[in-house]
Amino acid sequence: MAIYMLNLVVVSVCGYMAEVTKRFDEEKNRYKYKIIFIIVAALSLILVSGFRYKVGTDFTQYSEYIIYYDNSFDGIFNEAGFAILLNISRAITENPQLFFMITSIIVNVCVITFLIKNTDNMFLSLYFYITTFMFYLTMNGVRQYIASVIVMLGYRALVEGNFKKYLIYVGAAFTFHSTVIFMIPVYFIARKRIDSVWNIGIFFFAIMAMLFYGEFIEILFELLKDTRFAYYKEIFLDGSGANPIRIIVWMAPVVLIFMYKDRARKVFGENVDIVVNLCYLGSIFMILASKQVFFARMCMYFDGYYLLLLPKLCSMFEEKTNKFMTALIMVAYLGYSLLLLRSREAWISPYNYNLQLF
Template identity: 40%
Template sequence: MISLVVVSGFRYKSGTDFATYTENFQYLNMKKDTDTQTQGNAENQSQEGDIGFDILCQHLYKISTDPQIMFFATALITNVLIVLVLMKYSSRFELSIWLYITTFVYYSTFNGLRQWMAAAILFAGTKYLLKERSFIKYLPIALFASLFHKSALVMIPIYFFINSKTFSKRNLLMVLGFMFAVFAYSKFLPILANVLEGTQYAHYVQIFETDTNGINPLRLAVYFAPIGMACFFYKQFNPKKDIQVDRLLNLCIIGFFVMFMALRQVFFARLIFYFDLYYLLLIPRLIDIGDKPFKRFLYYSISVGYFAFSYLLLITGDAWILPYTFKITLF
């Protein structure tokens, strides 16, 4: 856990969002800065509505004006929450940690600091989402997470969507809905526009209409592989027909279809943050499929396969993780 926090917290100019978050942190010094443009940018930033992150940064600014304190604090909070949940709920903790890095989730936390903090907070509520199922207890967690990124509110309806058997009529309707959104994209846009109207994300509708860039299909295949295998070997994957396992699988299925929609518009991939972490609980369960030799084969195939995937993303410059620079400027 310490190494995860240190590598992330003391990175320098690593990640596509590094410069943006550095500037935003410095904008908090508005009262001391007489530059009008800087003040205007700060006001725009504050209008995004993620007040929890702004308050956190304001308190951090009192401790140090060096932006590295923000990167370290967010790395500490995000990684500690994620690792503690994996430690408690993963069937194979060591594999989950390996996957945290090799599925590129860990590197993804270098960017989108606000949203990953929100995702980590929601992940901390796994007990009430998958295990004990208490909406009264899960709702405050979701609302608190939304203070860091309002998109976290999407997990409130998701709480109800996942509470069914994997091969149920409800899930079939959900799958058909996602298929409609992808293959009838032009008809789906007006519906999305109505949902986003009046929110801080309303301006994205124009982006959806003019920008048609989608994700690399390889990413979609990577998301499909574990849920495809879990569904194909479902009787072995969930022999006791445990509803908790079904909820976990349902979450990952929704995550896959979110990425499926991202084939049409890459913006949808931002929502995958809230589902990525549950893959880290799902994939280790696949090792329960088959006899002992097959389990060993799966274990090493998964480990090597995801390592190759992360290596490919790193060397191709995905998310600007490389070149990585470790630099302590805080002390």
């Protein structure tokens, strides 16, 4: 776990230095950061993730794909983008370690780019990228996380109401994981007010799905019966739920924002509805994950927006209160990440590495 702690320190220090030396670029209407600090933070994230060895629940599975993949789009995957990525990696070497380095570069560069364009506090966003456990979970569900971060890059299109441009990002992500098609209706839901009838309806739908879980799964998989996801039905009926602490952590920031929505609107401005709605939808899936942990995989499409929400949550009150809130939230998330690491959540720890890429 020492590597993880060193990574947290390096990334946090670089994020802090980037934050205190930033200047506002009026031409692009966003903050401009010292590139050297961003590069060092990105390198630390990329190297820790890229050199991981037998870390994460999917490591062995993806390693086998690299070794045995037969270059057929009709084989293991239907998503062309990921199949092409596999072929490129195998054309260079059949050592799976290169594949993990490539995917690490894609995911972390996309996350850093997303933050450069959208966060108001690079230090806190990078800190929470690690301590919310998002960074560690990018080492699992590799295909889906690539799709997730590609859609995250379309956030500005979502804010600006440019649906056609947003569709381009979803289309690119679709070539890596077909479940991202779900993010098309999310575009319209996210642009509603946080206190809209839609959100109330979604919440009650989640409660009903929890109360009548068996019937809900029967209906859901009746809709999916002709898809490649149909075989998951028995897993969803017999599986176990997500760690309750993860559910609480996902819900708490959203509940706080709803409690102080007028104050949040002043801090966030016109984007408050979009950011909060995206986090709210992720928390709904995490509620469903209390019945079956597989629902938590849909949270991959939403956890990146907490990197915008949490820094804002730290600046919603008076200056003295904000300092206390910032310290409290930072300590709470550090404790949360350490707890999950110590419990070996998703096989993220212990950390092992392999420096041989070829």
